[in-house]
Amino acid sequence: MPKRSNLAVQRQRALPRQLRIIGGQWRRRLLPVPDRPGLRPTPDRVRETLFNWLGQDLAGWRVIDAFAGTGALGLEAASRGAAEVLLVEQDAELAAGLVALRERLGAQAVRVQRGDGVAALQALAPASVDLVLLDPPFDAQQLVPLALAAAARAVRAGGFVYLEASRRWEQDALDALGLALRRHLKAGAVHAHLLLRPMPGV
Template identity: 45%
Template sequence: MNGGRKGAPGRVRIIGGSLRNSRLEVPDLAGLRPTPERVRETLFNWLAPVLDGARCLDLCAGTGALGIEALSRGAAGVQFVERDARAAQSLRANLARLKAPGGQVAELDAGLYLQGAGRRHDLVFLDPPFALDLWPTLARQLEQGGWLAAQAWIYVESPRGHVPALPPAWQPHREGHAGEVRFALYRRALPLS
């Protein structure tokens, strides 16, 4: 969730579920790029049939808007991973203030986090800083490290016009564009053996 823009708005609104209309406090950090409301609304409409009880991983979480939106809409739990200390602290504070159960924050670089023991997730939000081009590396780690359920869903946000190199098992499901951002939902489909 870090990347394209200088500074961030002071607040981000949760748009659906039990925390609907709650506001997330957002630190003023260069490069912090919260996923816009209309993108989140579209994404969570796509995910509505599969979100209840899902185990989620929000890599490069930034504000945590994607993961908190998932918790608000019935996800069983979300592991947030954010390397910036101020963003991670703000995320912890928002989770505590909202009394959002099931959210845990790891203050760590996403690549280092994925070197640990993999725990399978049903849904992963992959929105790394655009300038670092981390999609192929993080996707490979997710795929090879045991982080994905057999038919996991993976949300990928990237600059408009840029389709990251992703594992062959990740099949495109839906995509859209908003301003300078491309957002896409993939479904993991392992070949039959």
Template identity: 50%
Template sequence: MSKSVSKQSVELPKRIRIIGGVWRSRLLEVIDLPDLRPTTDRIRETLFNWLGQDLSGLRCLDVFAGTGVLGFEAASRGAASVQLLEKNKKAYLALTSNLAALQSSPVAGVVQINQQDGLEFLKRQADQSFDLIFIDPPFQDEGLLNQALNESSRVCSSSSGGCIYVEFPASRSLEEIQNLLPAWDCGKYLEAGQVKACLFIGRSD
């Protein structure tokens, strides 16, 4: 899912595995696209330890889906609905192909993949439309991340303990990202190489 800061010398994996839930150990094909880097097993394992392994009932949105691994992980763990958004046509077609392969083991929730601009989609959504939002846009586009976080703070259901997960480049400080979501608490945080990640938790007060 994640987009790298710059072209890396490390070879992109051809496949990545889903690490939990109904689709545990199923493999996703990864196509060769500039700046496409799947969120690593280590980060995903940490994230879903934070969230809990059972996401039953949650409405989830993967805004800049890329490989779709975060959205597929959520669906695998029982989310009521998962929408994956991807603007790039080749990446979108790979997402639909991977989902078709996974459907041999149906999940409980509804999984929908849309080829469209993630930010424009967010702008059209009603307040508190989702319970869990994954934000991982191309790292080189700082403004895109800022705008996506601003819209997500409205679209995500903070009053019911909703969560916004964000990956961002190591060149940006956690304080800078926190300032973009003043009404949310950074409940969990990690650093892994060029990537920082934070799980923002909605305040019930």
């Protein structure tokens, strides 16, 4: 088994044991954070900022969290009224934990799929979702271009893609995908982006 870098080990040691859902019907409910290699959940503060950007009410939205991990991003969307939330996770233990969380919360709108996040995005019908959440493992940044391309195809005009990455994506790189950079913040080593699929003619 390959050794993890010192930076990866430090990140793992710094992981919180629990996260909380920030808003909506499950506000303040706690989510466990398993000790799994590569797991780097989005901090509460960053999730709060994201959903301030998006607006607090996601009623009727169709959402995919393509690298679900703890499920914090996708479950936050479901808590705020999203009609359909697909959590995709490749790690078997994490996927099983997401199924247990769904049952514990009674989250009827949430579906858990074990598998590859990029492949799940590529399998979606074009323009079929309102929000794509992309938070790939920090040590798998090579997935970001593939995931972004698949997300750009899957999201409807007027819909959003949220991306966490190890570097800032500039608008000239996003133009080829038909996405517009709306918001950006840097939190530690993470660059968080809110991207829009513009309406035709805009």
